Amino acid sequence: MGRRSDHSRTELRALILDAGIALMAEVGFAGFSAREVAKRVGYTIGTIHNVFGNVDGLVTAINTQAFADWADALEHSLAEADTDRIAALTEGYFRFARENPRRWAAIYDHRPACETLTPEQEEVRGRPMRIVAAEVATALDRPLDETLGTFARSLVAIVHGHCSFAITGSWAAMGQSDVEQVALARVRESLAAFQIH
Structure with a gap:
């Protein structure tokens, strides 16, 4: 009861x-069960639906908190940085993924229904990208416009790809090491190329 x-x-x-x-x-997204959550808190699945609308609403809320924690990790990394803030962002991304591999993967494994996301959740979910974009704009000494925002997203994609290979073991399976430094090198190359144009 x-x-x-x-x-x-x-x-x-x-x-x-x-x-x-x-x-x-x-357990990650693939093993996630709202019924198990209900069991753990001593309520019925109907209570979860009543509070979060449906299971999608619950997972959306869980992942929104992951975005918030990811942004906090980036800000923490930047707060500890010396002058190399781009390296600090890369390190912060890898650290969050390493320390929270299943939560990090769930961000990308789950696609919330549009009607599930509230404006407040969208604001929280956009915070990591706003942090990165602001740092990229500062590094390039350029105003933050649409072009720079798109470029910053591409840099995140570079880091994400390397991080994903590291977390899954694919990078090591290819006989590679120092994935974080390699990702940072690709980011630096991209920044340098962008500055030329």
């Missing part, structure tokens, strides 16, 4: 979200 009157709606949302984040960290 569920404990339907034990918590307020706000408390219930936080309880379910925390349990969902923990489960996602353990």
Whole structure:
């Protein structure tokens, strides 16, 4: 029997979200089960639907928190940086993925329904990219416009590809090492090429 009157709606949302984040960290998106989350918090699956709309809403909330934590990791890395802030961004990306491999992968494994995302969630999800774009604009001493925003996304794609190969073991299987330094080198080359044009 569920404990339907034990918590307020706000408390219930936080309880379910925390349990969902923990489960996602353990099993990843492929192994994720809203029923298991309900079981862990002692409520029914119907309660999850009532609070989050549906399972997609719950996963969207879980991944939105991952975006927030990823942005925090980038900001932490930048706060510890000396003068090489581009290296700090690359290191921050790799660190978050290494420390949270299943949560990091779930960001890319799940595509939320458009109607699930709230404006507040979209704002949170855009934060990592805004951090990167601002640092890229500073590094290039250029205004942050649409062209630079697209370029910054391409740089993230470079780092993401290398990071994905590292996390899955594909990079090591190809006999390669120092993936983070290689990713940073490709980013630097791209920055230099962009500056020429």
